[in-house]
Amino acid sequence: MTVEETAAPAGAPLSDVNRISAERITIRFGGLTAVDDVSFTVPDKSVVSLIGPNGAGKTTFFNVLTGLYRPTLGRVFLDGKDVTALPPHRIAQVGLARTFQNIRLFNLMTAEENVMVAMHSHMKSGIVGTVLRTPRQRREEREGKEFARELLDYVGIGKTRDEYARNLSYGDQRRLEVARALALRPKVLLLDEPTAGMNPQESAQFVQFVRKVRTDYDVSVLLIEHDMSVVMEVSERITVLDRGTKIAEGLPQEIRENEQVIEAYLGKTGTEGYGVDL
Numbered sequence: 209m210t211v212e213e214t215a216a217p218a219g220a221p222l223s224d225v226n227r228i229s230a231e232r233i234t235i236r237f238g239g240l241t242a243v244d245d246v247s248f249t250v251p252d253k254s255v256v257s258l259i260g261p262n263g264a265g266k267t268t269f270f271n272v273l274t275g276l277y278r279p280t281l282g283r284v285f286l287d288g289k290d291v292t293a294l295p296p297h298r299i300a301q302v303g304l305a306r307t308f309q310n311i312r313l314f315n316l317m318t319a320e321e322n323v324m325v326a327m328h329s330h331m332k333s334g335i336v337g338t339v340l341r342t343p344r345q346r347r348e349e350r351e352g353k354e355f356a357r358e359l360l361d362y363v364g365i366g367k368t369r370d371e372y373a374r375n376l377s378y379g380d381q382r383r384l385e386v387a388r389a390l391a392l393r394p395k396v397l398l399l400d401e402p403t404a405g406m407n408p409q410e411s412a413q414f415v416q417f418v419r420k421v422r423t424d425y426d427v428s429v430l431l432i433e434h435d436m437s438v439v440m441e442v443s444e445r446i447t448v449l450d451r452g453t454k455i456a457e458g459l460p461q462e463i464r465e466n467e468q469v470i471e472a473y474l475g476k477t478g479t480e481g482y483g484v485d486l
């Protein structure tokens with residue numbers, strides 16, 4: 209199966225089926241409204257991005273989707289199931305896996321062990337099976353190891369599977385994070401600033417990689433990303449937050465030309481040239 213066969217052509221309508229549906233989310237921290245009445249969807253097999261200037265509320269919104277924060281108002285559905293009140297590990301089990309802005313790996317475990325740890329929440333044999341080493345548990349472990357190796361090969365770091373995570377290069381650690389997220393067999397993959405620290409060539413490769421992952425592992429991808437060239441290239445839909453509110457949503461070309469979006473970026477100081485990159 210090639211990417212071209214399954215990726216939606218530019219401008220093609222996205223699926224009506226939503227993997228994530230966040231309805232009228234508001235989050236207040238004391239007197240500050242960090243996210244104000246934002247609704248948002250991630251359609252099946254789509255690549256969508258959430259962007260906005262510093263302090264717009266992106267991370268806060270991400271934290272609601274992943275269960276780290278409970279919204280003051282509103283609800284989050286994952287595959288139609290209300291997950292608003294679930295803790296992060298339960299939401300991960302339902303089908304939402306993420307990577308982190310600051311890489312979070314188990315540094316003193318090997319690459320392979322990092323992936324296998326992620327799988328354990330999905331294994332069925334439970335504590336009794338683990339202690340007694342039942343046939344079912346042994347089979348699950350063997351299959352888990354095979355899948356971990358497949359994923360490490362897939363993200364291109366199969367040769368480093370026995371290295372400690374902390375000894376991997378920065379780029380390989382980012383790949384390992386993706387492998388670990390895929391180990392959960394997610395329906396939605398959330399990538400938080402995945403190209404941070406990459407050079408332009410690596411970022412361009414990353415765009416191809418995201419498309420391939422979407423197709424090969426049948427996931428929807430949600431990105432928070434500061435690199436506008438990546439956002440414009442990879443996204444099928446972009447949602448823009450500014451000071452907690454949704455100010456625009458649409459195709460990359462629409463977002464690029466949206467006056468309110470341009471104003472939100474250009475109107476800020478210290479936003480490292482977002483405006484000119486739009």
Ligand SMILES: Nc1ncnc2c1ncn2[C@@H]1O[C@H](COP(=O)(O)OP(=O)(O)OP(=O)(O)O)[C@@H](O)[C@H]1O
Nearest residue numbers: 237240241242260261262263264265266267268269
């Ligand atoms: N736990 C918290 N307690 C209080 N205020 C918070 C908390 N988390 C975020 N905020 C505030 O909410 C607002 C939105 O912050 P958030 O980090 O979500 O923005 P962002 O769009 O992710 O910004 P950046 O691009 O800089 O990461 C900011 O004013 C921030 O200071």
